[in-house]
Amino acid sequence: MFLFKLLIIIFQSIAVLTNFFGLPGNIISFIFPLIAYLFHWIEFKILAIITIFIIFGEIIEFIVGYFSTKSEGLEKGTFTVSLIVSIIFSIIMAPIFFGLGALIGAFLGAFVGAVIYEYIRHADFKKSLKRGIIVFKGRLLGTVFKLLIGISTIVINAINLF
Numbered sequence: 001m002f003l004f005k006l007l008i009i010i011f012q013s014i015a016v017l018t019n020f021f022g023l024p025g026n027i028i029s030f031i032f033p034l035i036a037y038l039f040h041w042i043e044f045k046i047l048a049i050i051t052i053f054i055i056f057g058e059i060i061e062f063i064v065g066y067f068s069t070k071s072e073g074l075e076k077g078t079f080t081v082s083l084i085v086s087i088i089f090s091i092i093m094a095p096i097f098f099g100l101g102a103l104i105g106a107f108l109g110a111f112v113g114a115v116i117y118e119y120i121r122h123a124d125f126k127k128s129l130k131r132g133i134i135v136f137k138g139r140l141l142g143t144v145f146k147l148l149i150g151i152s153t154i155v156i157n158a159i160n161l162f
Contacts, residue, residue, distance in 0.1 A: 005041060005161045008032045012157060016150035019143055022083075022090040022106040026054045026150040033157045042160045050153045057149035061142040068138025069114075074131055078117050082135045085113025110139040 015029035030051065037047040069079045089109025093101035115132035119125055 005036070008036055009154060009158050009161065012154050016147065016154060019147050019150060020106060021094070021102040022087045022109070024058070026057045026146060026153065029150060029153065030054055033153070036157060036161055042157065046156065046160045050156055053149055053153045053156070057146045060149065061146040064142035064145055065135075065138045068141065069131075069135055072131065072134045074114070074118070074134065075121065077121075078114050078131065078135060081117040082110040082113035082139065085116070086110040086139065106143075107136060107139060111136040 009032075012029045012032035015032065016025045018028060019025035033042060033047055033050045036042045037044065065083075066076075066079055069082075070076070086106050086109035089105035089112065090102045091105070093105030093108075095101060096104070111132045114135035115128045118128035118131045122128065
């Protein structure tokens with residue numbers, strides 16, 4: 001029983017870490033508290049709290065990323081393209097450095113996607129580069145917030161499992 005609960009926490013932690021790769025790690029990690037609830041190891045109110053945290057994390061990541069670009073006058077297309085290119089780069093670079101390439105790809109993709117989109121729209125490379133940096137910072141900040149919220153769901157689950 002203890003080993004199974006420990007495995008739930010380990011797999012939930014791994015799922016949360018996939019946030020770095022542009023994946024919805026907190027949403028994926030929800031599977032493990034759900035399993036704990038189905039085995040009656042945590043109460044429904046704990047599952048509800050974890051659910052609220054996960055939803056909040058997704059909203060915060062989006063808001064931070066979106067408004068960091070919006071506050072600097074970037075178009076909403078910049079954010080969308082940077083997100084798509086981020087996921088593509090993460091997948092392409094995943095085999096590099098034993099999987100660490102996916103992390104690099106996620107942030108590099110956000111930067112490259114924003115630079116390309118902004119350059120196509122405005123034909124000013126210096127301005128595009130500056131805006132790419134803004135998107136990169138917003139992506140990084142949003143991911144950090146989402147990761148911290150994901151870690152808090154692991155802690156909540158672990159406290160209630162053991």
